[in-house]
Amino acid sequence: MSRRGGTAAGQPLSAVTEQVPDTSATPPSLSSVTASRRRGGDGGHAPTSRRRSTRTQKLKKLGWVLFFLLPSAIPLFIFTLVPMVSSLWVSLHKWNLISPMEWVGLKNYTNLLGDEMTRRVFLHTLIYVVGYLPIVYAGGLLLALALNQKLKGRSFLRATYFLPVVTSWVVVALVWKWLLNPTNGLVNQLLGGLGLPQPGWWTDPHWALPAVILSSAWKDLGFVMVILLAGLQSIPTDVHEAAKVDGSNAWQRFWRITLPLLSPSTFFVVVISLINGFQVFDQVYVMTAGGPAGSSQVVVGQIYDLTFRYGRAGEASALSWILFAVILIITVFQIRGQRRWVHYA
């Protein structure tokens, strides 16, 4: 493809190979006009060559467009767009991945929307998001505020807080499953040592989701901190100085200046956390597998189980589209609502 782009217009090679019958250098005459008309209605000789060059130029331009776009367009088409459309198609069928598909129209959707199980998995997912977001935001903000001060070993601390972010979810889930082991886990040993109650964590239906929330927040704290720290550092110091001159105290400055000016970063954190939060899966699968007794099953876990455990791929696809719709609606609402509370400096 790069070769096609490489041959410049008007080069002898392309002129010869493409326009063999028209190489006579005679001035425009009746015969040549008829000849060119026979070839497809081209005008006189001089315009022909100009048009010829614009045509090869156009081809060349198209060649460059294809050269730059196809490497991404082809995989995105085959591995994203086609599955996207076929997922819609599958969601309108009853299908166990093996026997032929059976058309059911929108029945998968109506069944799911009326199903108690759907409401439960969405509720669990919502509990996860609602529990997780305040912890990572408050924790991340505190760490960011602390690291925005003059501190010795600041970059070491920042790197330490960020370490769990690069660790994979599966590792984090396993490490915390062990830390939160009800009998000989570290957390319960510490709680016992302090004379506090020791929850059953992932073995107890009431504590399974909190266990997942705790470990997820621990992993993402550093991510939120880095985003908020970057936001804090982009606030100009003279705004703070001016407020100080006007006699405001640190507390007022935090609420009136820092938080409002940090709102674009906060917005980013909230949007990303909600999008990722509604898609929570890895840590739940590893820590609780949705249990005990389905008490921590989340939407994506349900999609996985429907497909690969119960052979109900049609319903699974429908559920994935319902989830997508929910995420999309929430994100659109946030983007619309941001005008009211996000201040771009």
Added chain:
Amino acid sequence: MRDSRSLPAKLALYAAVLVGAAIMLFPFLWTVITSITPEGSLADGPTVFVDNPTLNAYRTLLDAMPIWRIILNSLGVAVVSTVLQLVTGSMAAYGFARLHFPLKNVIFGFYLATLMVPLQVLVVPLFIEMKTLNLQDTYFALLAPTIASAFGVFLLRQAVIGVPTELDEAATIDGAGHLRIFTTIVLPLIRPALATVAVFAFMGSWNSFLWPLVVIRSPEFMTLPLGLSTLQGQFTTQWDVVMAGSVVSIVPIAIVYLLAQRHIIAGVAHTGIK
């Protein structure tokens, strides 16, 4: 303002950040400790100072799965998918930012649409696609969904738009074509954005779990998250072995992180500022 802080306030600040650091680091330390504690002593939980440290758990791990190969799989897949995303992404970014062609906005809209669709929507048909093409349980299957990322295209396109067109024009006068402008002018100037995309591509591939779980069955094609999850299935209650597996999974990424820590954090911070 900051230097005028009182001593107690300063001490409280240091105490707080150190407690935070301990909370972040201790689980890692505990993982290592557990992995070298003899299995028999685990019933009451390990202690910080291990009595008879042993590498038995690591031996069991080596016997249970081809762990070296799994580590190499993880690293290899992550590196290849990062390189692919950088190449395909930067080329598309140049195409959208610098070339003029009909339906450009429509096509870019399609790219953005793929950005919004989460993996779980695609998992079932993608799995069927791989099955039909007889590609399940291969490296290609692991890589396929990550050859190009619309997120990368989007981020890099913004960066290319930020490169002044005067530079291109000057190069064109000097006789440079698109390929030369792309490689010698645009690419060097969008390095920060490339670094950001690289960080996200690498971490995304390294952490990826749902897709490998769906498409890979044989241990020799597993990546670390999938290998660990199967390990836990086999050794449910043998926490020393599970933690040995976790240590082995953490070490490679910890080394990458130590070497590139500054760039990784800068890359993540970079996405939030916009």
